[in-house]
Amino acid sequence: MFEARPIDTSVFAEARSRGLDPVMARIIAGRITRKESLDSILNPQLKNVAPPSILKDIKKATDRLRLAISDGEDIGVLTDYDADGLTSHAVITHALNRFGVSEKHIS
Incomplete structure (x- = not known):
């Protein structure tokens, strides 16, 4: 209902x-x-955008992401299949590329 x-x-x-x-x-x-x-x-x-520092465990996440990038690890990007999820996926993938992560290491 x-x-x-x-x-x-x-x-x-x-x-x-x-x-x-x-x-x-x-x-x-x-x-x-x-x-x-x-x-x-x-x-x-x-x-007016809230700072990322308000997100729980953001420091842990960024530290882990830095390690994965520097060690050349594969990085999984999981998002929803709706409009904002697909947009988020594109933005994150683009950012990872800009940080030197090749497409073959992004899944």
Whole structure:
């Protein structure tokens, strides 16, 4: 059974007043709870991106990745098969290539 997510009506109204169609306004109003957050979605800026350091065990992951790259190990890249997963896979693979990892070592 499908159940619609509750929305913040003030966010919905603000999104509509900024020209978003009702579907987009409803999606956004179901995900954020303050009108102030709307700017971060409609006008994203790099300064608002959370730092990678907030990710649990990021230091362990980067240390392990550095070791794999320096030792020429194979590196597996596992992502979802949806749009953001495929995009993530492409970005990660491209970054590994830029760090000198050949395609034959990426699976």
